[in-house]
Amino acid sequence: MMAIELVHEKSSQRNLSNAGSLEKKGKREHVRSILFLLPSWILLLLFFFAPILLTILFSFTNMSLTGSAARDMDFVGFKNFVTMFSDPSFRISVLNTMVFLIFSAILGQQVLGFTLASLMRERSRSFRRIIGTVVMAGWVTPEVVVAFVWFAFFSDQGTANVVLESVGLKPVAWLYQFPMVSVVIANIWHGTAFSMLVYQAALDDVPKEVEEAAKIDGATGWQRLWHVTLPIIRGSISTNMVLITLQTLGLFTLIYALTGGGPGTETETLPIFMYNQAFINYQLGYGTAISLVLLVIGMIASLTYIRLLKLKT
Amino acid sequence: MSRKGGLRLNRSTFNRVVPYVILSLIGVMFLMPLLWVLFAAVDPQAQLSLKVPRGVTLDNFQAILTDPATQMSFVNGLFLSVGQSVLVVIVAGLAAYPLSRYQLNYKKPFMYTILFATALPITAVMVPVYQLFILLNFVDSLVMTMLFLTASSLPYAIWIMKNFMDSVPVELEEAAWVDGASVWRGLRSVIIPLMLPGVFTVSIFTFTSSWGNFFVPFILIQSPDKLPASVTIYQFFGQYGLVEYGKLAAFSILYAIPAVIMYIIGQRYMSQGFNFGGATKG
Numbered sequence: 227m228m229a230i231e232l233v234h235e236k237s238s239q240r241n242l243s244n245a246g247s248l249e250k251k252g253k254r255e256h257v258r259s260i261l262f263l264l265p266s267w268i269l270l271l272l273f274f275f276a277p278i279l280l281t282i283l284f285s286f287t288n289m290s291l292t293g294s295a296a297r298d299m300d301f302v303g304f305k306n307f308v309t310m311f312s313d314p315s316f317r318i319s320v321l322n323t324m325v326f327l328i329f330s331a332i333l334g335q336q337v338l339g340f341t342l343a344s345l346m347r348e349r350s351r352s353f354r355r356i357i358g359t360v361v362m363a364g365w366v367t368p369e370v371v372v373a374f375v376w377f378a379f380f381s382d383q384g385t386a387n388v389v390l391e392s393v394g395l396k397p398v399a400w401l402y403q404f405p406m407v408s409v410v411i412a413n414i415w416h417g418t419a420f421s422m423l424v425y426q427a428a429l430d431d432v433p434k435e436v437e438e439a440a441k442i443d444g445a446t447g448w449q450r451l452w453h454v455t456l457p458i459i460r461g462s463i464s465t466n467m468v469l470i471t472l473q474t475l476g477l478f479t480l481i482y483a484l485t486g487g488g489p490g491t492e493t494e495t496l497p498i499f500m501y502n503q504a505f506i507n508y509q510l511g512y513g514t515a516i517s518l519v520l521l522v523i524g525m526i527a528s529l530t531y532i533r534l535l536k537l538k539t
Numbered sequence: 540m541s542r543k544g545g546l547r548l549n550r551s552t553f554n555r556v557v558p559y560v561i562l563s564l565i566g567v568m569f570l571m572p573l574l575w576v577l578f579a580a581v582d583p584q585a586q587l588s589l590k591v592p593r594g595v596t597l598d599n600f601q602a603i604l605t606d607p608a609t610q611m612s613f614v615n616g617l618f619l620s621v622g623q624s625v626l627v628v629i630v631a632g633l634a635a636y637p638l639s640r641y642q643l644n645y646k647k648p649f650m651y652t653i654l655f656a657t658a659l660p661i662t663a664v665m666v667p668v669y670q671l672f673i674l675l676n677f678v679d680s681l682v683m684t685m686l687f688l689t690a691s692s693l694p695y696a697i698w699i700m701k702n703f704m705d706s707v708p709v710e711l712e713e714a715a716w717v718d719g720a721s722v723w724r725g726l727r728s729v730i731i732p733l734m735l736p737g738v739f740t741v742s743i744f745t746f747t748s749s750w751g752n753f754f755v756p757f758i759l760i761q762s763p764d765k766l767p768a769s770v771t772i773y774q775f776f777g778q779y780g781l782v783e784y785g786k787l788a789a790f791s792i793l794y795a796i797p798a799v800i801m802y803i804i805g806q807r808y809m810s811q812g813f814n815f816g817g818a819t820k821g
Contacts, residue, residue: 258722259637266634266693273668273690274656280667289670342565345558357562360569366802367573368751370773371791375572377776378579378587378784385571385589415569469658476660479753483773497662504666505758513666520663528658532651 278521285515291508299511306515316516318491319499323475325406326413326495331474332467334414339421339466343429344455358422365419373483376412377401405485405493413480417473421466428462429455461534468531475524496520576788585785599789608763609771609790616767619685619756620749620797624742626689631696631741632734636726638697639704640712650701656694662754669758677759684759688749696741703737704730743805747798768794 285306289299310316342361346354367375379385380400387397400408432455440450456463478497481487487494487502494502496516504513571589579585580599582592603609638646668687669678677683707730715725731738753769760766766774772794776787 255637255641259641259643262633262637265630266697269630269686269690270656270693273671273687274664274693277664277667277671278659280671281664284667284670338565342562345562349558349562353559353562357566360566360573362802363573364569366747366799367795368753368769368798370751370753370769370776371576371795374772374776374787374791375576378575379572381587383587385575385587388588415572472658472660476662478662483753483776500662500666504669510666510670514670517663517666520660524658524660524663525655528655531658532654535654 281514281518281521284511285518287511287514289511289514291505291510302511306512309512310515310519315491315494315499319494319496322406322491322493323495326410326477326481326493327471327474329406330410330413331417331470334410335417335421335470336463336467338414338418339423340425342418342422343425344451346426347429361422362419364415365417367416369416369479370483372412372416373480376408376415377484380408401485402489405489409481409484409493412484413474413477416480417470420473421470424462424466424469425459428459432458461537465531465534468527468534472524472527472531475520475527576791579784579788580792582785585788587784599785600793602786603790603793609768611764612766612768612771613793615681615765616750616769617797618681619688619767620746622685623688623692623749624745626685627692627696627745628700628738628742630689631693631700632731632738634693634697635700635704636730638701640709650698653694653697657698661691665754665758672759679759679761679765681760681765684756687759688752688755691755692745692748696745699741700734700737703734703740707733739805743801747801747805750798750801 284299286301286303287299288302288305342357346357349357364372381387382397382399384400386400390397398404436454436458437450440454445453476497477495478501481493481495481498482501485493487498497520500513500516500520503509503516575589578589578592581595581597582590583594583596583598585592585599637643638650643649672678672683672687675683711733712725712729715729716722720728751769753773756767757770757773760770772787772790775790779787
């Protein structure tokens with residue numbers, strides 16, 4: 227009995243001292259995690275979360291780069307938003323953003339990226355490597371250079387017109403007659419590699435047996451694609467869709483350097499419109515209100531992305 | 540019978556050849572604009588359309604490389620990109636440690652905030668960031684611009700670093716502690732060596748996106764002698780783009796080289812950034 231009690235006492239004592247050291251350890255870990263996280267917090271608060279809060283704050287002001295409103299800005303309520311929604315240029319830029327987004331990213335990059343990934347699946351290794359490298363080159367090329375390369379390609383004496391003339395067609399002033407087509411093609415060239423890589427990874431995970439089984443059951447290539455492959459990789463499709471939407475939504479440099487948003491407002495997407503209002507027309511308050519719209523769209527897409535990731539696990 | 544057999548053979552050959560034809564066509568279309576830059580840069584009489592150069596000259600490269608303004612822009616660009624990459628790796632690595640190793644009650648909301656921030660377009664906050672820079676008198680400061688860039692890639696970097704750190708077994712670290720190593724020392728001698736793929740992934744991604752970033756320095760930097768290459772090449776394009784294609788092509792190649800090198804080094808690590816599955820452990 228005694229012995230057992232003694233042991234019992236001993237073990238409870240040990241538990242006690244263990245709890246004490248655990249508490250100490252917990253405290254130390256707590257202090258250490260604060261120290262380790264501190265630099266991140268400072269940078270994120272100052273340069274990430276503060277600007278987001280300022281976006282909300284400033285979009286209700288008449289802040290300006292010049293004149294009296296530069297020094298004494300006033301809160302003007304929803305005036306910027308009222309102006310924005312009645313501004314035909316705003317509507318045009320929303321429309322342009324949607325056209326650009328749908329054709330260059332959601333359709334262009336996704337379909338081309340998927341086509342590349344699926345066609346490359348059963349090809350020889352060296353062939354795959356060559357095509358893959360060429361497509362990746364568009365992605366590795368910095369945006370300003372992408373703009374420059376396509377500016378040359380679409381210029382009056384550029385390669386596009388040389389090709390047209392060689393097959394007996396009339397040359398076209400691409401950047402003036404089809405500016406949106408031009409920026410869409412340039413962005414497909416620049417961004418497709420991302421979708422290609424995503425779909426290569428996704429298709430690698432599709433079990434061969436499932437496709438073989440469908441083949442034995444007599445399903446044609448299209449049927450297998452539609453009823454077997456696509457349903458299996460639908461998680462990757464939606465994730466990729468949200469990610470490239472976010473990338474395309476914030477795209478500024480490519481369009482700015484290629485067409486400057488023009489001619490007129492034909493390729494003026496929301497980021498270009500925001501830039502023009504804030505820095506060319508000096509209306510920082512109005513420009514911030516436009517940023518807020520971009521930010522809200524981005525937040526919705528971002529939340530969708532998190533939702534999709536959660537669904538996957 | 541034999542006709543049917545022949546038809547089947549034709550169809551299967553057809554099915555085998557078509558993907559090669561389609562892929563080659565796409566490949567050629569992707570290659571054309573690129574070939575033009577490569578040819579125009581060495582062509583003594585560069586034109587706007589793709590043609591094989593008659594002769595080969597390095598004059599364009601020489602002209603760009605010997606221009607002090609261009610040299611300065613490369614130095615500025617390297618300062619921003621290298622500085623940003625180093626800081627991002629250190630700061631995100633530090634943050635990843637407690638997030639990966641300790642039970643923190645705010646871990647989950649923090650990681651979701653980070654993931655949320657990862658996806659936000661930076662373009663959308665540039666107008667208020669400019670206002671913030673005016674307010675704090677940071678405009679035209681390369682250091683502050685670099686710090687802003689660091690902050691903008693932190694969410695992504697913390698997320699990746701944390702997931703890489705999760706894959707380093709705690710037991711290895713504990714063994715080092717038993718041998719008398721401090722947490723700091725364990726981090727340095729056990730975790731960091733095993734984390735190298737993560738460190739590479741993050742620094743390569745950060746460097747490449749920073750080197751190519753035009754919008755941020757375009758807004759925040761004003762003095763011509765502080766501008767990085769991404770902005771200088773744009774200005775060069777605006778000033779001489781319609782005349783001196785050869786020089787602009789050479790500038791483009793020189794400017795793209797660091798990004799290409801980084802990509803080649805990082806090729807084996809890059810694929811991990813595309814593994815959505817691995818990035819979901821909250």
